[in-house]
Amino acid sequence: MTLKTELANTVKLRIRGMVCARCIDVVQAHLTDSGFDLLDVQLGQVTLRGPVVSEDLKRVKFLLSQQGFSLISDQKMTIHQRAKAFVDTYFEYANLSESKARLSAHLQAALGLDFDTISGQFAKAEGITLEKYSINRRIDKVKEWLIYSDETLTEIAYRTGYSSVQHLSNQFRQLTGLTPSFFRQLRQQKKNLQQGVRQPA
Numbered sequence: 001m002t003l004k005t006e007l008a009n010t011v012k013l014r015i016r017g018m019v020c021a022r023c024i025d026v027v028q029a030h031l032t033d034s035g036f037d038l039l040d041v042q043l044g045q046v047t048l049r050g051p052v053v054s055e056d057l058k059r060v061k062f063l064l065s066q067q068g069f070s071l072i073s074d075q076k077m078t079i080h081q082r083a084k085a086f087v088d089t090y091f092e093y094a095n096l097s098e099s100k101a102r103l104s105a106h107l108q109a110a111l112g113l114d115f116d117t118i119s120g121q122f123a124k125a126e127g128i129t130l131e132k133y134s135i136n137r138r139i140d141k142v143k144e145w146l147i148y149s150d151e152t153l154t155e156i157a158y159r160t161g162y163s164s165v166q167h168l169s170n171q172f173r174q175l176t177g178l179t180p181s182f183f184r185q186l187r188q189q190k191k192n193l194q195q196g197v198r199q200p201a
Helices: 003-008 021-033 054-066 079-093 103-111 115-126 130-148 153-159 165-176 180-198
Strands: 010-016 038-042 045-049 070-072
Touching (some): 010 079, 021 045, 054 070, 103 115, 130 153, 130 180, 153 165, 153 180, 165 180
Antiparallel strands (some): 010 045, 010 070, 038 045
């Protein structure tokens, strides 16, 4: 088989939600177990040995959806849209406590571009720096844990990838004007009031 023929029989798929080493292992295991011949698996990308027909793609989509991933079409997405989608899924699905590399490194690997190009395009389109957008998404995840869990602030800092409780608290206060503890207290009070309103007189 010539190199040209071999390349023609490969299919490269972009995958939303692959944001850590564990994601690579999960995708590789599920696709291989389902009979697909994987040539390469990277963050946000899988290369299959072809030919791959439409029914195969449907099966890939189904297998990925079971693990919280989905196929994306780079041709239909701009650089800043791809970056935004990656950051959103990174904070939604990644185990941040186990992520050893910086978000910028994951982003570069997934998009195949240098970080300056990615961040420049993002800021131009969104009117906010990529760094600030990422901080906002991380704080959103902190809020989620504060509201819906009984985890301590130390545990939440670990789960959301902060180096310390102090770092989390400082960033949280800068963005919300509140301390994490006071935010949780206000949410609990609001929840109690709502429950009280619903109770029959």
